[in-house]
Amino acid sequence: MKAVAVQVFGGPEGLAVVDLPDPRPGRGQVLIATEAIGVGGVDAVIRSGALAAYGFVEGHVLGGEIAGTVTAVGSGVDGSWVGMRVWAFAGVGGGYAELVIAPDVTLVPLLGDISAIDAVTLGSSGAVAHFGLRHARFAPGESVLVRGAAGGIGIMTVQLAVRGGASAVAVTTSSAERGDRLRELGATQVLDRAGGGGEAGYDVIIDVVAGAGLPSFFAKLNPNGRMVAVGAVAGDPPADFGAQLFAAFQRSMSFATFSGATVSDADRRGVIAELFAAAGRGEVRPVVHEVLPLDQAVLAHQKMAAGEVFGRIVLTTIAS
Ligand SMILES: NC(=O)c1ccc[n+]([C@@H]2O[C@H](COP(=O)([O-])OP(=O)(O)OC[C@H]3O[C@@H](n4cnc5c(N)ncnc54)[C@H](OP(=O)(O)O)[C@@H]3O)[C@@H](O)[C@H]2O)c1
Incomplete structure (x- = not known):
């Protein structure tokens, strides 16, 4: 072969x-x-x-x-x-x-009309988006910021947050053209990579990027807000990451990582099957x-x- x-x-x-x-x-x-x-x-x-x-x-x-x-x-x-x-x-x-x-x-x-190409576009990314939002205890009516939204995981997180009843879905991305494409998928605010251009705090941040810039996003969480790192395309956070988290002590915020390796096979299969069905109904777009x-x-x-x-x-x- x-x-x-x-x-x-x-x-x-x-x-x-x-x-x-x-x-x-x-x-x-x-x-x-x-x-x-x-x-x-x-x-x-x-x-x-x-x-x-x-x-x-x-x-x-x-x-x-x-x-x-x-x-x-x-x-x-x-x-x-x-x-x-x-x-x-x-x-x-x-x-x-x-x-x-x-x-x-x-x-x-x-099953149904889903193509093999759409399946490998939605499957893993959609599962990480789903379980990442769940890990962040995202609830309808809450606002969400997706950092690094232009990749597979971010695109699915934007769509699932909208579908889950988010009050606002902000994204970080590197160009206005990408911002427009993310708005077509349901994003309501477009920020630059450094988080400039946003309006308010967010209840949930799903972070695909990590890297040196991660702690600067703590300030964008509302009191009791939750940030979940699902990826690290910009590498590890800085060495003083913990100190910067602790400096925000009085805002009662949470930081967590999420890895799909902690999800059972049965849970993952169920979520992916549901995403494929949702794609077939036109409710999510690969x-x-x-x-x-x-x-x-x-x-x-x-x-x-x-x-x-x-x-x-x-x-x-x-x-x-
Ligand atoms: N948690 C899990 O179980 C799990 C499972 C699979 C993969 N992952 C992780 O998820 C990540 C890949 O996800 P993905 O495919 O959605 O991401 P991706 O497409 O590689 O990157 C997402 C977006 O981040 C932005 N970006 C790239 N480099 C950046 C930088 N240095 N600083 C700021 N923004 C940057 C880019 O958008 P703009 O140019 O528009 O800013 C890019 O489109 C990897 O870290 C992988 O290890 C995690």
Whole structure:
């Protein structure tokens, strides 16, 4: 089968199309013939070599979020999955390929009209958005700020906050054009990356960015407000992060992280299935930046590195 592996750690050009033996599903696993493969920020981090200490070696096949058709099952797996179109999460590797192994506990059937491309755009991002808002104890009538709203997680958080009855949904983004696109998805206020241009405090901040600028957003929380970090595209917060949090003691605010790894498989599957159904009813919109053939993974990563992706970039194994 054809796959895309990290031949050399570093820039996008280190990715290469390789021929590998067809994988075989083991216990609790299925084999999926892919249609669509999500390209994520974590793929770029693994490609760079920054996670080499965590066991990611050159030769690693990137990718985790996929959709396609189950072609075989391993032992202990219900054979009725064979022939079914599904969304799946393969883990932190093996996804950029024509054939992918995934645990059966991650599978969500693609029912109705949802395409494989839309499924890998909505699935993981939508789940993080849903559980991130829940972790923040977001309630109808509250105001929400989404920091780093132009990526997959942010776009879904904006839409789910609107759908959940937010009184206002503010976003940070780097351009007026992106701000307009986020307004089309329901954002009511557009702030610059530093948070300039906002009007008032917010009950909930969902933060995809972290980095040095994170503590400056504490001042934007209302008393009893909650900030949940769901990503760190700008890296770790500064070393005095804790001191800055404590300096705001009298506003009774909360800071938490949220990782999807703490959610049960059953909860995640249920939420993703509901999001796919909502997309089918037109209640949430998957935002696909571009679809490229699997063998153009280098170009996909170059576009990500250039910061030009709004929403999700998707690889496909289906000839156009
Ligand atoms: N919590 C979980 O379970 C979970 C699961 C999967 C992924 N993640 C994490 O989520 C993050 C990726 O999410 P994503 O794909 O939605 O994000 P993304 O598309 O990589 O980035 C979101 C937006 O942040 C803005 N941004 C980028 N670099 C920035 C910087 N240095 N300073 C300020 N803003 C910046 C960009 O928008 P503008 O240019 O418009 O500002 C970008 O579109 C990663 O950190 C990943 O590890 C978490």
